[in-house]
Amino acid sequence: MITKYYINDNLANKVEQVFTQRTIPWYYNSSTYDATDDEVSMLKTTTVDSPQFVHILFDDTGINSTFYEDSISVLKESFDFNTIDMLRAKSNMTLNVSGYTINHHQPIHTDGNPNVHKTFIYYVNDTDGDTMFFDKDLKIIERITPKKGMGILFDSDIRHAAQNPIKHYQRVILNFVFKWKV
Numbered sequence: 001m002i003t004k005y006y007i008n009d010n011l012a013n014k015v016e017q018v019f020t021q022r023t024i025p026w027y028y029n030s031s032t033y034d035a036t037d038d039e040v041s042m043l044k045t046t047t048v049d050s051p052q053f054v055h056i057l058f059d060d061t062g063i064n065s066t067f068y069e070d071s072i073s074v075l076k077e078s079f080d081f082n083t084i085d086m087l088r089a090k091s092n093m094t095l096n097v098s099g100y101t102i103n104h105h106q107p108i109h110t111d112g113n114p115n116v117h118k119t120f121i122y123y124v125n126d127t128d129g130d131t132m133f134f135d136k137d138l139k140i141i142e143r144i145t146p147k148k149g150m151g152i153l154f155d156s157d158i159r160h161a162a163q164n165p166i167k168h169y170q171r172v173i174l175n176f177v178f179k180w181k182v
Contacts, residue, residue, distance in 0.1 A: 001133075001141075001154060001155075002133065002142060002144070002152050002154045002158075003152065003153045003154070004144075004150060004151070004152055005077075005078035005079070005150070005151040005152070005153065006100065006118075006149055006150055006151075007074050007077045007078065007125065007149050007151070008077070008149075008154035011073060011074070011149075012148050012149035014070070014073075014175075015070060015071075015073065015074060015112070015122075015124055015166060016124050016125055016148055016172075017116070018067060018070045018126060019055075019067070019070075019071075019091055019124045019172050019174070020124065020170075020172060022045055024055060024067065024091075024111075024142070025055060025162070026053035026054070026055055026093060027053065027054050027055065027056075028051060029051060029052050029053070029054050030051050031049050031050075031051070031052075031107075032049055032050060032051075032052045032092075032094065032106040032107065032162070033049070033106060033107045033109050036116050037066065042108040042109070042134075042138060042159065043108075044108070044138060045109060046103050046104055046105055047104075047105060047106070047107055047108070048097070048100060048105070048106070048160075049102040049106055049107055049108065050094065050097045050100075050163075050164055051093075051095075052092050052093060052094045052095075053092070053093040053094075053095075053159060054091070054092055054093075054135075055067065055090060055091040055093075056090050057071050057090055057091065057174075058086050058088060058090075059088055059089075059090075060087075060088075067091075068089065071089060071091065071122075072089070072176075073173050074122045074151055074174060075120060075122075075144075075151075075176060078120070078151055078153075079118040082181075083180055083181050084118075084178040084179070084180060085177065085178055085180075085181055086177075086178045087112070087117065087177045087178050087179065088175075088176070088177040088178075089174070089175070089176045089177075090174075090175050091124070091172065091173065091174050091175070092162075092173050092175060093170055093171070093172045094106075094162065094164045094165065094170070094171045095164065095169065095170050095171075096164060096165050096166065096168065096169055096170070097164045097166070098113060098130075100163075100164050100166055102163075102166065104164070105132050105161040105162065105163050106161045106162050106163065106164070108134055108138060108159050108160065108161045109159070109160070109161065110128045110156060110157045110158065110159055110160075111156035111157075111175075111177050112156030112157065112162065112177050112179075113156070113157065114155075114157040115157070116156075116179055117155070117156035117157070117177055117178065117179050118151055118153060118154070118155060118156055118177070118178055118179065118180070119153070119154055119155075119156045119158075119175070119176065119177050120151055120152070120153050120174075120175075120176040120178070121151060121152050121173050121174070121175055121176075122150075122151040122173060122174040122175075123146035123148055123149070123150050123151070123172075123173055124172035124173060124174060125145055125146070125148050125164070125170070125171070125172050126146065126147060126168075127146050127165045127167075127168040127170065127171045127172075128145065128146070128163070128165050128166055128167045128168055128169075128171075129146060129162060129163045129164055129165040129166070129168075129171035130143040130144060130145050130146070130161060130162070130163050130164050131143070131144045131146070131152065131160060131161075131163075132161050132162070132163065133158055133159065133160050134159040134160065134161070135159075136159075138159070144170060146150065146173070151174075156177055
């Protein structure tokens with residue numbers, strides 16, 4: 001279901017430096033996710049949405065950032081990059097939110113078409129703010145705690161949600177959605 005990948009410390013340090021530097025342009029979003037009608041039904045009493053900062057790296061118009069090459073270095077180290085068709089790549093930064101608890105999480109969602117798309121989340125920094133995975137009854141089936149240098153690969157149609165950090169100031173991730181080339 002979820003496969004973990006680890007990159008070398010030198011690359012992990014470089015990626016952290018790039019995506020936590022003061023000169024990267026972050027764009028404010030008032031919410032972490034724009035839920036579809038189907039996903040609104042996945043809201044729970046533990047759902048607490050919050051603002052986030054986003055840096056788009058790649059979308060349907062192509063490469064949108066001078067930081068794209070830095071971001072895909074983690075993919076290239078994890079598996080053969082030539083075997084994927086990139087659909088979306090972005091970096092998200094969420095911050096510590098007053099009143100947020102270990103039981104809270106952002107909106108539960110999926111990232112793509114069933115059995116077609118893959119999601120790769122790479123953790124840029126050591127922090128708290130787990131990635132939580134849910135079954136069809138919206139019960140937590142797995143939690144992954146962010147660790148700098150670790151990435152996780154999973155089918156994009158798996159329900160998941162992130163948590164904001166509580167003990168740390170920020171949580172920075174790279175998020176890639178792609179499909180395998182046929």
